[in-house]
Amino acid sequence: SSRFYVYSPTSIKKFAIKGNAKKDQLYRALYESNYSGTNLSEFNKTLELNENEWITPSGAVNKPIDDLVDATWISLYLRENIIK
Numbered sequence: 001s002s003r004f005y006v007y008s009p010t011s012i013k014k015f016a017i018k019g020n021a022k023k024d025q026l027y028r029a030l031y032e033s034n035y036s037g038t039n040l041s042e043f044n045k046t047l048e049l050n051e052n053e054w055i056t057p058s059g060a061v062n063k064p065i066d067d068l069v070d071a072t073w074i075s076l077y078l079r080e081n082i083i084k
Contacts, residue, residue: 005082012070015077023061027051027069035076043072 013021017029031047033040047054047069054065061069 005078007074007077012073012077015080016073022059023066023069024055024059026073027055027061027065030069030072033076035079038076038079040072 010019013019013026016026021029027047028051030040031044031051033044047065054062056062060066
């Protein structure tokens, strides 16, 4: 049987940092994270190296990088809370 889970953006943000985290904070927290058993190291290096190009001076994360950051946090959340 299949299961369908729905989580609010605040739930994912709380898992990452805090419930009212901004996109640039989620971006930085991701490349500073170290989740064992994952292959995030190369992605995190790429995020760190391109931070000045992919985050605007106002703190907005450019498309489609913001979606990749969101998807990665969602995957990590699911890994910790659903997939065991």
